[in-house]
Amino acid sequence: MTATMYDLAGIDGRRFSPFCWRTRMAFAHKGVPLETRPMTFTEINANAIDPSERRTVPTVDIDGTLVTDSWTIAEMLDREYPDAPSLFGGEHAMQLTRTIEAWTNSVLHGAVASRVLLDIYNNIEEQDKAYFRESREKRFGRTLEEVQAGRDERGKEFYQNLTPIRLVLRETPFLGGETPLYADYIVFGGFQWARSVSDFKLLDDDDAVAHWRDRMVSLHDGLANSVTVYA
Amino acid sequence: MTATMYDLAGIDGRRFSPFCWRTRMAFAHKGVPLETRPMTFTEINANAIDPSERRTVPTVDIDGTLVTDSWTIAEMLDREYPDAPSLFGGEHAMQLTRTIEAWTNSVLHGAVASRVLLDIYNNIEEQDKAYFRESREKRFGRTLEEVQAGRDERGKEFYQNLTPIRLVLRETPFLGGETPLYADYIVFGGFQWARSVSDFKLLDDDDAVAHWRDRMVSLHDGLANSVTVYA
Numbered sequence: 001m002t003a004t005m006y007d008l009a010g011i012d013g014r015r016f017s018p019f020c021w022r023t024r025m026a027f028a029h030k031g032v033p034l035e036t037r038p039m040t041f042t043e044i045n046a047n048a049i050d051p052s053e054r055r056t057v058p059t060v061d062i063d064g065t066l067v068t069d070s071w072t073i074a075e076m077l078d079r080e081y082p083d084a085p086s087l088f089g090g091e092h093a094m095q096l097t098r099t100i101e102a103w104t105n106s107v108l109h110g111a112v113a114s115r116v117l118l119d120i121y122n123n124i125e126e127q128d129k130a131y132f133r134e135s136r137e138k139r140f141g142r143t144l145e146e147v148q149a150g151r152d153e154r155g156k157e158f159y160q161n162l163t164p165i166r167l168v169l170r171e172t173p174f175l176g177g178e179t180p181l182y183a184d185y186i187v188f189g190g191f192q193w194a195r196s197v198s199d200f201k202l203l204d205d206d207d208a209v210a211h212w213r214d215r216m217v218s219l220h221d222g223l224a225n226s227v228t229v230y231a
Numbered sequence: 232m233t234a235t236m237y238d239l240a241g242i243d244g245r246r247f248s249p250f251c252w253r254t255r256m257a258f259a260h261k262g263v264p265l266e267t268r269p270m271t272f273t274e275i276n277a278n279a280i281d282p283s284e285r286r287t288v289p290t291v292d293i294d295g296t297l298v299t300d301s302w303t304i305a306e307m308l309d310r311e312y313p314d315a316p317s318l319f320g321g322e323h324a325m326q327l328t329r330t331i332e333a334w335t336n337s338v339l340h341g342a343v344a345s346r347v348l349l350d351i352y353n354n355i356e357e358q359d360k361a362y363f364r365e366s367r368e369k370r371f372g373r374t375l376e377e378v379q380a381g382r383d384e385r386g387k388e389f390y391q392n393l394t395p396i397r398l399v400l401r402e403t404p405f406l407g408g409e410t411p412l413y414a415d416y417i418v419f420g421g422f423q424w425a426r427s428v429s430d431f432k433l434l435d436d437d438d439a440v441a442h443w444r445d446r447m448v449s450l451h452d453g454l455a456n457s458v459t460v461y462a
Binding site for chain 1: 330
């Protein structure tokens with residue numbers, strides 16, 4: 001089997017999609033080789049992945065078959081590679097991972113975006129900038145500059161946003177316990193997104209969440225440092 | 232086996248501890264009979280549960296052996312009653328439940344407390360009031376009245392606090408999927424706490440979280456309605 005992931009790309013080798021990072025870490029967790037093919041927003045919007053229908057990233061091409069959506073891909077990996085370490089940890093754990101995913105997509109991604117949104121803009125190709133600005137400013141109801149403004153003064157708010165995972169990460173190395181589960185990759189995608197495009201310091205050095213992030217970066221031979229990152 | 236839970240009690244048969252409700256629902260989930268013995272704050276603080284050491288609620292007395300802490304009790308139930316429906320859903324699911332518990336203890340309980348704290352005060356015995364006011368006002372850094380003030384204007388904030396569970400409950404009847412897991416009981420404890428002491432309307436009728444709460448109230452022959460509640 002050969003697998004290739006269409007991956008959202010910025011300038012200078014930056015790969016910043018939090019959802020693509022979930023998939024990339026998931027393949028590594030399973031020990032399944034994965035190539036990536038960089039795509040700009042403009043190419044994705046022009047159906048460059050699949051001329052026959054609109055596809056989002058991550059989409060993986062597995063021996064010519066396209067599979068879209070990070071969750072669907074992770075489910076496929078656990079089904080097709082039952083002998084490799086489990087991503088979800090069983091049926092009930094998979095269902096509970098949904099709540100952690102929902103927290104990530106809403107609370108964490110919202111908090112990260114409000115601190116690095118303009119930095120993303122500054123790290124994408126010129127051809128992507130008009131689309132990115134228009135779509136994100138519509139979503140947030142403010143300019144990119146306004147969204148990111150005052151982030152230095154919003155450190156305590158970000159710290160408090162992370163309380164649920166911090167309480168767990170003070171007790172166990174990973175959300176999954178002694179070893180990571182897909183829940184860890186979901187949450188980590190949000191932090192890898194930030195460090196791919198921004199030098200803004202999100203976490204204090206002595207925060208249990210920072211220590212966990214360091215462990216996540218080290219996983220799978222430092223996969224998260226195999227691309228251009230700020231820190 | 233006979234099991235008795237020391238249960239925090241207010242006036243008029245009110246049983247409002249969110250942690251005791253986790254345990255009460257967990258016993259019902261396992262089909263294990265559970266008696267309860269009401270205790271006031273004053274009695275608990277005077278070591279009425281166990282003269283030899285400070286115990287919190289829930290503490291269960293199982294054939295003369297005391298077990299304290301809702302999580303520890305739930306683990307014991309899954310271990311001792313493996314043939315009854317699982318509470319945690321396995322080792323990995325148990326670990327992921329920790330994140331949902333941490334979210335509940337911090338985000339949900341904080342949000343609920345800031346809307347019903349004075350209502351709790353009004354539903355406890357006279358002898359408990361001084362202790363409750365002093366300890367909670369120290370914790371919140373404000374008077375009980377100040378904490379609860381303006382709750383009518385804070386509906387949108389509460390709605391947004393619940394986004395992570397709402398996204399899941401729009402897709403499945405319970406956080407555990409088609410049937411409840413201990414994660415559901417953990418979160419439900421926060422809502423049962425509120426409805427035990429307050430008529431304040433926390434949820435819109437058409438909210439997926441409200442529909443889930445109704446399902447939780449109906450479980451186990453309406454156990455959550457077997458005590459005095461407001462709604």
